Amino acid sequence: MKTVDKYLISIVGPTAIGKTALSIKLANHFNSEIISADSRQFFSEMQIGTAAPTPDELSAAKHHFIHHKSITEDYNVGAFEKDAIKTLNQLFKTQDIVIMVGGSGLYVGAVTKGLDDFPEVDKSIRQELNIKLEKEGIQSLQKQLKELDKVSYESIAIDNPHRVIRALEICIGSGKPYSSFLNKEKNKRPFKTISVGLTAERELIYNRINKRVDIMMQQGLLEEVKSLLPFKNLNALNTVGYKELFNYLDGEWELDFAVSEIKKNTRRFAKRQLTWFKKNEETLWFDYTTPLETIVEKLEQKIIEP
Known part of the structure; x- marks a missing residue:
């Protein structure tokens, strides 16, 4: 064919x-x-x-x-x-x-x-989130993400701390929901x-x-x-x-x-x-x-x- x-x-x-x-x-x-x-x-x-x-x-x-x-x-x-x-x-x-x-x-x-094209954010945010993960566990981060960006909370791999921290650092660093940067015009x-x-x-x-x-x-x-x-x-x-x-x-x-x-x-x-x-x-x-x-x-x- x-x-x-x-x-x-x-x-x-x-x-x-x-x-x-x-x-x-x-x-x-x-x-x-x-x-x-x-x-x-x-x-x-x-x-x-x-x-x-x-x-x-x-x-x-x-x-x-x-x-x-x-x-x-x-x-x-x-x-x-x-x-x-x-x-x-x-x-x-x-x-x-x-x-x-x-x-x-x-x-x-x-x-x-x-x-998706994400903004650069301060590296210290991720460090702080990792410390929070160690001290309080992933449930604390999940709760924070649910408050900041419910769309991401319901769509990402919520049991994966790497994904949760990535979403949170964008939310905190940009002041906008992580989900707002998704599905823009791509290559x-x-x-x-x-x-x-x-x-x-x-x-x-x-x-x-x-x-x-x-x-x-x-x-x-x-x-x-x-x-x-x-x-x-x-x-x-x-x-x-x-x-x-x-x-x-x-x-x-x-x-x-x-x-x-x-x-x-x-x-x-x-x-x-x-x-x-x-x-x-x-x-x-x-x-x-x-x-x-x-x-x-x-x-x-x-x-x-x-």
């Missing part, structure tokens, strides 16, 4: 829904390569707990941005945007279609739309994006998540987390599946409780993912059991008749 325009097919949806499997099928169908926009899968030390593609899956299609960084490196969404766009520009020289897959809404949006992209969403009944999604966590534990997640214990304060490891087991290893929780918390927090994360991705009204949503042929047919219609 010959196309004039360049297309990025972005596969989104909640965790454990089957995005990786679909991305490989589509990459093979379109003779293309895959960009990962999953911020947890960037780090080479985090293999099991991030549900990264298996060696077989990685060999089934060419992947970019899987385990290409160390948890000790400072790698953020701004750096990823630059790297991803550079890689896409290279790929589009020889390919008309590239596949992107990932459940990190902020990182997906950075590639498809560009990042135009030299490609068109078609967003494909996978979904299922919520109960089914939650059951898949619970099973995935059990499988991760069987695969050795606890041993992986043990090996990372000296680095537990790094931002990359402040993530579901790792922080709960750190609590177990620190003697704060029983193992069964830690595993149940991983399942609960992953279910919450999936709920936020769905809320985030449902905002894009142009996304083509499919049940996770939809045959590949049906999805390809819809995509080719969009490409031929955009």
Whole structure:
């Protein structure tokens, strides 16, 4: 199929829904390569707990941005945007279609739309917020954000202290809500994006998540987390599946409780993912059991008749 325009097919949806499997099928169908926009899968030390593609899956299609960084490196969404766009520009020289897959809404949006432009704020604000986090806990920061910017409080990953502090420092430093800087006019992209969403009944999604966590534990997640214990304060490891087991290893929780918390927090994360991705009204949503042929047919219609 010959196309004039360049297309990025972005596969989104909640965790454990089957995005990786679909991305490989589509990459093979379109003779293309895959960009990962999953911020947890960037780090080479985090293999099991991030549900990264298996060696077989990685060999089934060419992947970019899987385990290409160390948890000790400072790698953020701004750096990823630059790297991803550079890689896409290279790929589009020889390919008309590239596949992107990932459940990190902020990182997906950075590639498809560009990042929001935030004002510079005094670094001391972040230092003070970090001190408050240590002394009073994240609930105190969450309460402060709810008072200053209810829109952000209801839309960001509220259990992630890094995200809460980022929103608060903009609110405090600029005197304006963090959310007021979002969704402004962004950089135009030299490609068109078609967003494909996978979904299922919520109960089914939650059951898949619970099973995935059990499988991760069987695969050795606890041993992986043990090996990372000296680095537990790094931002990359402040993530579901790792922080709960750190609590177990620190003697704060029983193992069964830690595993149940991983399942609960992953279910919450999936709920936020769905809320985030449902905002894009142009996304083509499919049940996770939809045959590949049906999805390809819809995509080719969009490409031929955009």
